[in-house]
Amino acid sequence: MNKIQKIYDILLNKYGYQGWWPVTPLGSCRGDSLVPIYGISKHNEKQKLEIMLGAILTQNTSWKNVEKSIVELNKKGFIDADKIIKASHETLANAIKSSGYFNQKAKKLKNIADFIKSNSINGLEKKETNEARKLLLEVNGVGPETADSILLYALDKPIFVVDAYTKRIFGRLGFKEQTYEEFQQLFHNSLENDAKLFNEYHALIVELAKKHCKTKPICNGCPLGNICPYKKI
DNA sequence: GCCCAGGAGCCCG
């Protein structure tokens, strides 16, 4: 068994299934239950859109801050491409204030809303993974990680999401990859081409990064302690 | 007060 697969097994055994991406439950419409929750479910169109918007909002931002914005967007009926397009910049920016970068992100949300109006979510889903990826990357505000998060978590495409945590953790573990594409290839070459597997693995990486492999690592109790050469007091 | 968080665009050599 290769090392990438082995690390997955260790993390899954330690933390269990994470149930990403968190989404607002169906039928919640009045103040309660508006908070995105973890759990396995098939997403409807609105939830897929919520995931796409969340993927933009969480750029370099903690999920807790994004959660508040998603609650606001739900309350104001903005999980809707038409409403986002019609909304004024100020209204939209105000609704997502807690996510930070609200001026930039308000524009990005409008860009992705425009994109969905011309290619529907359904139409995007039917395309080949790489073709859909290419189209997403043409949207201003959608980079590699955001595109791949949308493909994997909203559209259920088998593609591995690389983030700052992935680079940090596997860098400390001794892997020599540097760029986004190099890391993505590492995982694609080492694992079965399975969306469910990629889904859980990325979520487990985030969990490990939050619990142990922080900027200032807490190596005590780390589930990868036995195989990690990185030492920090 | 400082540092960091589930990045991306832009500019510059």
Next chain:
DNA sequence: CGGGCTCATGGG
């Protein structure tokens, strides 16, 4: 192609 800068709130 790589590096530095900007964007901004909220929690530790």
